[in-house]
Amino acid sequence: MTQITSIPNIISYAKIGEYLAQNDVTKSQIFFNGSLDTMLPIKIYESRVSLEWAYDLDYQIASATAVFYIDGTYDTGSRIKVSVIDPSLGLIVICTYLITVLDTTKEIVATNLALAINTNGYLAVSNGNAVIVTAPLALGSTINETNLIIEYLP
Numbered sequence: 001m002t003q004i005t006s007i008p009n010i011i012s013y014a015k016i017g018e019y020l021a022q023n024d025v026t027k028s029q030i031f032f033n034g035s036l037d038t039m040l041p042i043k044i045y046e047s048r049v050s051l052e053w054a055y056d057l058d059y060q061i062a063s064a065t066a067v068f069y070i071d072g073t074y075d076t077g078s079r080i081k082v083s084v085i086d087p088s089l090g091l092i093v094i095c096t097y098l099i100t101v102l103d104t105t106k107e108i109v110a111t112n113l114a115l116a117i118n119t120n121g122y123l124a125v126s127n128g129n130a131v132i133v134t135a136p137l138a139l140g141s142t143i144n145e146t147n148l149i150i151e152y153l154p
Contacts, residue, residue, distance in 0.1 A: 006121055006136065007055045014048035064135040066148045070106040070113070071129065074099050079153040080109075082117055084135070094122055094133075096153075 022041040037043075074080075082094045095116040103109045110126035117124035121136035133148065 007051065011048060011052055011055070014044055014051070018044040018048065066133050066135075067130055068133075068148070068150050069130050070110045074103070074109065074152070075154060076101050076103070080113055081149075081151040081153055082113070082133075083149040083151070084122075085149070095119060 018041050021044055025038050025041060028038070070080075076099055078099045079096050080099070081096045084092050084094060086092050095113075097109075097113045097116045099109065103112060106129040107126070110129050110131050114124040114126040114131050117131070117133060123134040125132050
């Protein structure tokens, strides 16, 4: 299963990388044996600042959400598979939930499925038999279209 790193984490990693690259460049100037491009700290800085700027713009846009409902009948041992088509990563299986004997109502199935979805940067909550999935900002509003796939596997 593909793990999506959040944009705030990427920004934090870039700050660390920028510091480490600058440290190596400084040591290279002292010891004359550097292995990194001396422009690397500037390149990381420029990439980070660009990402922060783009993230700030996206952050002001409402989160992308999708709603689906647990309806019909379901059997113990059946599975519900939730996937999404990510524009850059392709098909990602967010979770596969196995129906157990404890899943006696549609509301309980919705609650347990929402708990199972809370991985890979996705957030899900249930309300009755509805499951509301919020996509990470990297996915954008495409989750509102046809990119969220719910499969019932008897």
